[in-house]
Amino acid sequence: MIFKQIFDTESSTLTYLIMDEVSHEGALIDPVASLTDYYVTLIKSLGCKLKFSLETHVHADHITAGGKLRQILAIQTGVSELCGAPTADIQLKDGDVLKLGSQSIQVIATPGHTKGSVSFLCNDRIFTGDALLINGCGRTDFQGGSAAELFDSITERIFTLPDETLIYPAHDYNGRRVSSVTQEKATNFRLADKTKDEFILLMNSLNLPKPKLIDIAVPANRMCGIPEESLPQG
Numbered sequence: 001m002i003f004k005q006i007f008d009t010e011s012s013t014l015t016y017l018i019m020d021e022v023s024h025e026g027a028l029i030d031p032v033a034s035l036t037d038y039y040v041t042l043i044k045s046l047g048c049k050l051k052f053s054l055e056t057h058v059h060a061d062h063i064t065a066g067g068k069l070r071q072i073l074a075i076q077t078g079v080s081e082l083c084g085a086p087t088a089d090i091q092l093k094d095g096d097v098l099k100l101g102s103q104s105i106q107v108i109a110t111p112g113h114t115k116g117s118v119s120f121l122c123n124d125r126i127f128t129g130d131a132l133l134i135n136g137c138g139r140t141d142f143q144g145g146s147a148a149e150l151f152d153s154i155t156e157r158i159f160t161l162p163d164e165t166l167i168y169p170a171h172d173y174n175g176r177r178v179s180s181v182t183q184e185k186a187t188n189f190r191l192a193d194k195t196k197d198e199f200i201l202l203m204n205s206l207n208l209p210k211p212k213l214i215d216i217a218v219p220a221n222r223m224c225g226i227p228e229e230s231l232p233q234g
């Protein structure tokens, strides 16, 4: 598997390119619109046949490149069926498997940060979006978020994976780029040694400011980043 991690300095978003080295079929996870040209250049330089642009959720802090990539490269966009994204080609649901040659990407529902949040499991690594961050987790106070659901998603769907599974989140604001199930179980300050009730209390008392771009980004991302695009016919 060919694997690239790309960091957007403006939104601190981590985007991932996965490519099967035999078939050259690939997928981008959580691409950022302002970096579209960079992704296209990278994809071409690798000889990648991009098949999918996948979202871990409808982001509130940046606009996705999914729609633009579909226009340029004729790929399919994939967003959870619970995200309210009618122009996404694939309405992802728990248990779906996407194929890149002989590689598989498994969709794991991890609601809580948002109602439609999913993670993508590929071999020894999981792309957790904003469900589980490195030494943190996504907020749960908008887009159908729920601290109780997030606790269950993390403890029952992510922490039950093999301990050596690598954690690749959608954001990091402190220069960290990868963690593991072992490390997050032991050191994540929001989760390690916390009961569900303690976690819920902590999450419900964060009082975070509203994300700056939420009123622009969420409606745009429900349309794969291209609000003016019409709904698919038929």
Ligand SMILES: [Fe+2]
Residues within 6 Å of the ligand: 057, 058, 059, 060, 113, 130, 138
């Ligand atoms: Fe988010």
